[in-house]
Amino acid sequence: MSKTLLAMYDDDHVLLEGAKKLVAKGVHIKEVFSPFPIHGIDPVIGVRPTRLAICAFIYGLIGLTLAITGMYYFLIVDWPMDIGGKPNKNLMENIPAFIPIAFEFTVLCTAHGMAITYFLRNKTLPGMKAENPDPRTTDDKFVMEIDLADTNQSEEEVIGMLNETGAIEINAKV
Amino acid sequence: MQKEAEIREPLILGHKTYNDITEDVCAPVEGKANNVFYGLLTVASLIALWGLGSITYTIGVGIGAWGLNKTVGWAWDITNFVWWVGIGHAGTLISAVLLLFRQKWRMAINRSAEAMTIFAVMMAALFPGLHMGRPWLAYWVLPLPNHFGSLWPNFNSPLLWDVFAISTYFSVSLVFWYIGLIPDFATIRDRAIKPLPKKIYSVLAFGWTGRAKHWNRFEEVSLVLAGLATPLVFSVHSIVSMDFATSVIPGWHTTIFPPYFVAGAVFSGFAMVLTLMLILRKAYGLEAYLTLKHIEYMNIIIIITGSMVGVAYLSELFISWYSGVEYEGYAFLNRATGPYWWSYALMMTCNVVTPQLMWFRKIRRSMVATFILSIIVNIGMWFERFVIIVTSIHRDYIPSSWSMFHPTFIDVGVYVGTIGIFFVLFLLYSRTFPVLALNEVKTILKSSGESYKNGEAH
Numbered sequence: 001m002s003k004t005l006l007a008m009y010d011d012d013h014v015l016l017e018g019a020k021k022l023v024a025k026g027v028h029i030k031e032v033f034s035p036f037p038i039h040g041i042d043p044v045i046g047v048r049p050t051r052l053a054i055c056a057f058i059y060g061l062i063g064l065t066l067a068i069t070g071m072y073y074f075l076i077v078d079w080p081m082d083i084g085g086k087p088n089k090n091l092m093e094n095i096p097a098f099i100p101i102a103f104e105f106t107v108l109c110t111a112h113g114m115a116i117t118y119f120l121r122n123k124t125l126p127g128m129k130a131e132n133p134d135p136r137t138t139d140d141k142f143v144m145e146i147d148l149a150d151t152n153q154s155e156e157e158v159i160g161m162l163n164e165t166g167a168i169e170i171n172a173k174v
Numbered sequence: 175m176q177k178e179a180e181i182r183e184p185l186i187l188g189h190k191t192y193n194d195i196t197e198d199v200c201a202p203v204e205g206k207a208n209n210v211f212y213g214l215l216t217v218a219s220l221i222a223l224w225g226l227g228s229i230t231y232t233i234g235v236g237i238g239a240w241g242l243n244k245t246v247g248w249a250w251d252i253t254n255f256v257w258w259v260g261i262g263h264a265g266t267l268i269s270a271v272l273l274l275f276r277q278k279w280r281m282a283i284n285r286s287a288e289a290m291t292i293f294a295v296m297m298a299a300l301f302p303g304l305h306m307g308r309p310w311l312a313y314w315v316l317p318l319p320n321h322f323g324s325l326w327p328n329f330n331s332p333l334l335w336d337v338f339a340i341s342t343y344f345s346v347s348l349v350f351w352y353i354g355l356i357p358d359f360a361t362i363r364d365r366a367i368k369p370l371p372k373k374i375y376s377v378l379a380f381g382w383t384g385r386a387k388h389w390n391r392f393e394e395v396s397l398v399l400a401g402l403a404t405p406l407v408f409s410v411h412s413i414v415s416m417d418f419a420t421s422v423i424p425g426w427h428t429t430i431f432p433p434y435f436v437a438g439a440v441f442s443g444f445a446m447v448l449t450l451m452l453i454l455r456k457a458y459g460l461e462a463y464l465t466l467k468h469i470e471y472m473n474i475i476i477i478i479t480g481s482m483v484g485v486a487y488l489s490e491l492f493i494s495w496y497s498g499v500e501y502e503g504y505a506f507l508n509r510a511t512g513p514y515w516w517s518y519a520l521m522m523t524c525n526v527v528t529p530q531l532m533w534f535r536k537i538r539r540s541m542v543a544t545f546i547l548s549i550i551v552n553i554g555m556w557f558e559r560f561v562i563i564v565t566s567i568h569r570d571y572i573p574s575s576w577s578m579f580h581p582t583f584i585d586v587g588v589y590v591g592t593i594g595i596f597f598v599l600f601l602l603y604s605r606t607f608p609v610l611a612l613n614e615v616k617t618i619l620k621s622s623g624e625s626y627k628n629g630e631a632h
Contacts, residue, residue, distance in 0.1 A: 013620075035192065035361065036613040037389035050391045056398050074317055074326035083330055100335040100413055104342040107406050111346040111399055115353060118395045119380065122388050124356065128381025135364035137384055138357070138613075140192035 002149035007167040009142045012038045018165030028150040033137040056114040063109025067102040184624035187462040199612040218597035225591010239584040245577040251301045253559040258298035264443025265291025270403035278618045282463045285611045288351040293599045295344045297592040332416040339413040350399045358608040411439045425505035425566030434486035441479035445551035473538045480529035509565045524554020
């Protein structure tokens with residue numbers, strides 16, 4: 001049975017500096033919980049940059065393609081409409097009038113596609129149970145989670161190091 | 175840690191800790207409302223009921239209930255539509271454009287400004303819907319396969335562009351707003367004591383935990399959505415202006431419309447944000463977060479956009495003469511000196527003349543002056559749309575069809591009613607949602623908090 005240590009800090013900066021020291025000593029930090037983003041923590045605890053923006057770009061391309069093909073089919077292939085003698089023979093002649101909707105639809109698909117991906121990747125959906133270790137982590141406390149199974153040091157050594165970095169509370173969770 | 179120049183005014187006054195921010199923002203949600211709140215809610219609800227009654231009547235008997243006639247086919251409905259959409263623009267501008275420019279003062283106002291956007295766009299969307307006459311057939315604007323021999327909507331029409339623009343704008347703003355709300359709902363959830371609020375906020379918070387990876391994604395999503403919302407907000411009002419600009423009506427058919435409408439939208443939107451914020455900060459004691467500096471920043475935007483609008487009015491006048499087109503020239507002469515001269519004068523005074531008072535630092539930083547001016551701007555911007563729409567069409571090409579627009583009781587009811595509905599929604603929002611992006615405000619505490627800046631806190 002692996003044991004987890006939860007070290008609580010009352011300042012984002014203290015936690016960040018502490019995390020740097022612990023990582024330098026070879027302690028693996030499993031997770032950090034905070035009420036707001038701590039800038040600079042990601043490379044320290046090994047969180048890789050998200051690829052959500054790439055997804056967003058792909059959703060945008062899909063939206064753009066859908067919008068253009070849709071309008072091409074509706075207004076050029078299926079039912080060409082002569083409105084005030086405006087050109088409607090082929091896509092290229094008609095494209096200026098299609099730009100507003102093509103743009104709006106691209107934005108629509110990008111934003112919603114990205115938001116849905118974000119919720120699914122985070123596993124945050126209506127009715128999900130919150131898994132933060134302490135309710136204070138959404139207020140003014142910051143918690144570092146260390147899995148002892150991942151670490152070479154003993155529990156006492158890690159607790160000692162955590163105390164040195166300024167943790168205000170250390171709890172063990174089995 | 176980020177450092178900020180000493181000379182910059184602090185954005186969070188007094189000695190605040192992270193916990194203080196949580197307490198201050200959650201207080202209205204957790205506490206009991208006072209009688210002033212219930213009084214305001216009652217007044218707003220009564221006005222909203224008048225509005226709902228008028229809307230129901232309009233749907234029941236058709237738009238003949240309005241004062242429209244053969245010549246003036248667009249009047250208060252489209253005026254109100256453009257007015258509400260314009261008001262909505264400030265919210266997205268604050269949340270998206272200011273995020274891209276890394277303006278820290280946006281943190282304190284973005285939440286409520288976006289709420290305002292969402293409610294304003296809801297009110298705006300009502301009007302084209304009602305103007306259809308048979309709103310239950312509104313789905314006909316969508317390209318759905320149908321039994322009319324596969325007849326599709328006209329994708330060349332700016333009215334259809336508007337359908338896509340407004341619906342995209344509304345749904346993207348809603349998603350952007352909600353993603354920002356989730357961590358704050360989690361804060362309220364974790365503080366809730368009573369079981370029912372805890373249950374409700376647990377559902378609303380989507381199980382947010384605040385993991386480092388989630389924050390990493392959160393920031394990326396916010397940035398990309400801001401990047402998308404920025405061109406979106408400019409495109410939406412440009413497309414709204416194209417409803418007029420792509421027509422052949424003198425007074426509407428002008429290429430200056432898209433930028434001119436966008437500037438006007440930002441102008442009126444910021445005025446509405448100020449009206450709401452000044453009440454909010456006083457009512458909920460948020461003076462430490464919505465400081466004088468925030469108000470001054472917003473007033474500076476008002477004077478810039480107000481002057482842009484002024485330049486647009488004057489260029490329109492000049493071009494109508496310089497073009498040598500008789501009809502164009504007459505449209506503007508009629509605007510300024512015809513039977514609707516008073517609405518033109520009101521528009522010029524409220525939008526061009528009075529906002530110039532903001533050049534004085536004293537006025538820019540005065541709560542009372544700002545509050546009065548913000549309301550004047552909103553009146554002026556309503557008249558701007560009225561002037562553009564009604565004065566351009568009430569004197570047709572054939573003098574025999576010249577006419578005037580006289581609003582009916584129902585016209586007034588629908589318009590004033592939407593203001594009532596808007597305030598009901600905003601009042602309910604203010605007691606159930608965190609009115610400040612509390613967790614985002616915490617990120618600027620150390621760089622822009624007063625006690626951190628002058629070295630009292632570390």
